[in-house]
Amino acid sequence: MRGAPPDGLPSREAPSTHPVRGRLVRWLPAASVAALTVPVLLRYGVSPRDLALFCAHLALGVALPGVLLVRALYGRARTPAEEIALGVVTGYALEVFAYVAARAAGAPLLVTAWPVATYAVFLAVPRLRRHWRSQTHRLPSDRAPAWWPWAIALVVAYLVVWSAVNFFRTQALTWPALGTSFVDVPFHLALVGELRHHVPPTVPTVAGEPLVYHWFVYAHLAAVSWTTGVEPLVLLLRLGVLPMLAALAVLLAAAGRRVTGSWPGALIGLVSTVLVTAPNLFLGTVPGVFTWKTVQSWSSPTQTFGAMFFAAIVVVLLDLLDRRRRGWHVWLLLGVLLVAVMGAKATYLPLLTAGLVAVAAVQGLWWLRPPKAALGALAMTAACLVFAQVVLFGGARQGIVVDPLSIMRESFTHLTGVTGEVPATAALGVTLLCLLCAAITWCGVLGLPSRPRTLLRPGVLLALGMGVAGLGAALLLGHPHLSQGYFLQAPHPYLAMAAAGGLVAVVRRARVPLRAVAGAVVAGVVAVYLIRVLCGVAVPLEPGRSSIALYLPYLALAAVVALAVVALRAAGQNGLRTWALVVCLVTAAGTPAAWATRVLPGTYRLPTGQVQDANGTPPAEAVPAGALAAGRWLRANSGPDDLVATNLHCRLGYTDPCDGREFWVAALTERRVLVESWTYTAANMDSWRTGQVAENLPFWDPERLRANDTVFRAPSAEAVRRLRDDHGVRWLFVNERLAGTSPDLGAFATLGYRSGDCAVYRLR
Incomplete structure (x- = not known):
């Protein structure tokens, strides 16, 4: 009889009598998601050729070389899905770095050199060859339960269906339906075109303006477009974000396992992250602080790209802080991911800095010795943060100002329908409502003290530190488009994990039966439904109704919680069990409150086509x-460095006043434009002041704009010469439907192409 393995060593599983069948069963959840995804993409306009080329690039140009590097630098992961997700994220990071170098050298296809070089090294070096095979033997505590892969697969499948219903269906690939896309779609497409042809990039809609923005995701999409030949439009609106969402879901689940210490807690955290936004108890939908987005975001690919990198950072960082991983190679992987998130989304590094300060402070005070791992990670994060702000973003503030409670004043206007100056007391009142919403969403955190040592976990400290910093930034800062809300959105997944960990901890500590938990959940759902119906507070409020009505649903919920406490104590439940059941009730109350009023990210139209x-x-x-x-036609018949002038400056349909967010010329031509629109430039955003509308601000160089528009309104040989010789313009893109456009332009420029309302002219 074979003896048991020594303590601490992995025990080998008995070899399967059907190894092929075992592999098939292992990959069945992923295959099921693929079987769902392929017909969805084909249904919404992706050709089989584009889908095949994209999948080949993802597998051979991103995932496989990334997985090899993860195995060499990080070691084996806890689950195969986690290993692949970490490999995909690492592959994305190195692809961006390689593409920036290749594009700057004028040879964008050299981006393929990095996976080829990776394969060559891992084949040539004997010590690295073993990484071609996955090592599946793990400690029993690291083995995922049988239901885990299917749970993750269901979450990813939901994200695919959600994308189809709420984004693919409303964002077309063909013109003119494409022209009715969400306002930022042409902006993203224009930046992909800019990165396809230029590094370092500039603002394509105002020639010569520096691009002060997190642009790494556009470099990735540009690289994929070069290597596969797939149109950037298809990548942006159909293919590019799906693998990011899948990797993000897997990595959030992995991070949740580390934060909560349990597989059920990790799943609760992931589901909360994907399905729950900030709840409100009103009838109707309110934008701003009450409907922050979750991680699902096609409308902001920078947010999804950054969230994916950040989830990988949290996984690697928590392993370092918990001393599960050691060695310089793990720190090297962390450094690669930090540099990647630095240019992927600017929001994350300040929040990570705050979270690491919390970890270092608490660990240092508790253990009375310097927490070396936390301090090392903090130093790396601070270095990336300084480099990003000083070098990558050039010190520009991009519209961010110190304006306490500005997001609350905006929310008060939407809640009440009252315009004009918002009193300080009203802003403070909305702040209270916001804090109540946060308390509902994350009330599971109150369960953490039931096991006090869980409060010392690095993951819990990191989440709480980021959450406090994010809330503080959202309350302190101002922005013309409420972008300070991203500071509230970014830590949401990790606060959800901490809340899930507290919920699981208090339920286990109180030994609450499953039927009692189910009863508390049902009670919470029923209570919030009745509160919404019986209170009937619709927003914006009816004219003449006092803003005090906004507090009624929350007072009602507080009364329900108080009655639940009294009833449970009267039924003989002890304090800990009462605490556990009330936490379950309030957590459940938040979910339907959010779903009843939320606008799903990416849903910009009702199914009937009505604009929301x-x-x-x-x-x-x-x-x-x-x-x-x-x-x-202009893209095919001009050079990448040719400069275009256009008479399009105002967003389609928003000309009185002019909304300066028109990006379609740069987006469709992939060419730089002398002056198209200027709202998102650093010069415009940094000139914005509280009370102004950023998209209605005039262009700061009226002489350039006058020289541009004269050619279209009153063309002459002198006007054309000035535009050509003084500004370097070679092409004109004209919307001939616009009022004031002269029909005599053809006398001074050569018509190259006309289609419908639009014409392209070459300057003689």
């Missing part, structure tokens, strides 16, 4: 016919 938000989509009648064909 003036910032979402323009009316179809404002879209010029033939713009896509004219843009593609």
Whole structure:
């Protein structure tokens, strides 16, 4: 009889009598998600050729070389899905670095050199060859339960279905429906075009302006476009974000396992992250602080790209802080990911700094010795933060100002419908409502003290530190488009993990039966439904109704919680069990409150096509016919460095006043434009002051704008010469439907192409 293995050594599983069948069963959850995803993408306009090329690039150009590097630098992961997700993220990071170098050298296809070199090294070096095979033997505590892969697969499948229903269905690939896309779609597409042809990039819609923005995701999409030949439009609106969402879900689950210390807690945290936004108990939808987005975001690929890198950072960092991983090679992997998130999303490094300060402070005080791992990670994060702000972003503030409670004043306007100056007392009242919403969403954190040592876990400290910093930034800062809300959104997944850990801890400590937990959950759902119906507080409030009505649903919920406490104590439940059941009740109350009022990220139209938000989509009648064909002709018949002038400056359908967020010319032509729109430039955003509308600010160089517009309104040989010789313009892109456009332009420039309402001219 074979003896048991020594303590601490992994025990080998008995060899399967059907190894092929075992592998098939292991990959069945992933195969099920793929079987769902492929027909969805084909249904919404992706060709089989594009899908095959994209999948080949993802597998051979990103995932496989990334997995090899993760195995060499990080060691084996806890689950195969975690290993692949870490490999995908590492592959994305190195692809961006390689592409920036290749594009700067004028040979973008050299980006393929990095996976080829990785394969060569791992084949040539004997010590690295073993990493071609995955090592699956793990400690029993690291083995995932049988239901775990299927749970993750269901979450990813939900993200695919959500993407199809709420984004693919409303964001078209063909013109003119494409012209009614969400306002930022052409902005993202224009930046992909800029990164396809230029490094370092500049603002494509105002020639010569520096691009002070987190642009790494556009470099990734540009690299994929070069290597596969897939149109950037298809990558942006259909293919590019899906693998990011899948990797993000897997890595958030892995981080949740480290934060909560349990597989069920990790799943609760992941589901909360994906399904729950900030709840409100009103009838109707309110933007701003009450409906922050979750991690699902096609409308902001920078947010999804950054969230994916940050989730990988948290996984690697928590292993370092918990001393599960050691060695310079793990720190090297952390450094690569930190540099990647530095240019992927600016929000994360300040929050990570705050979280690491919390970890270092508490660990140092508790153990009375310097926490070396936390301090080392803090030093690396601070170095990346300083480099990003000083070098990458050039010190620009991009509209961020110190303006305490500005997001609350905006929310008060939406809640009440009252415009004008918002009193300080009203802003403080909305702040209280915001804190109540946060207390509902993350009340599971109150369960952490039931096991006091869980408060010393690095993951819990990191989450709480980031959460406090994010809330503080959202309350302290101002921005013309409420971008300070990203500071509240970014730590949401990790606060959800901490809350899930506290919920599991208090339920286990109190030994609450499953049927009692289910009863508390049902009670919470029923209570919030009745509160919403019986209180009937619809927002914005009816004219003349006092803003005090906003507090009624929350007072009602507080009364329900108080009654639950009294009833449980009267039924003989002890204090700990009462505590556990009330936490379950309030947590459940938050979920339907959020789902009843949320606007799913990416949903900018109702199924009938009715516009939901003036910032979402323009009316179809404002879209010029033939713009896509004219843009593609100009892209095919001009050089990447050719400069274009256009008479399009105001967003389609928003000309009175002019909304300076028009990006379609740069997006469709992949060419730089002398002056198209200027709202998102650093010069415009840094000139914004509280009370102004950033998209309505005038262009700061009226002489350039005058020289540009004169050619279209009153063309002459002198106007054309000035535009050509003084500004370097070679092409004109004209929307001939616009009022004031002269029909005599052809007398001074050569017509190259006309389609519908749009024409392209070459300057003689």
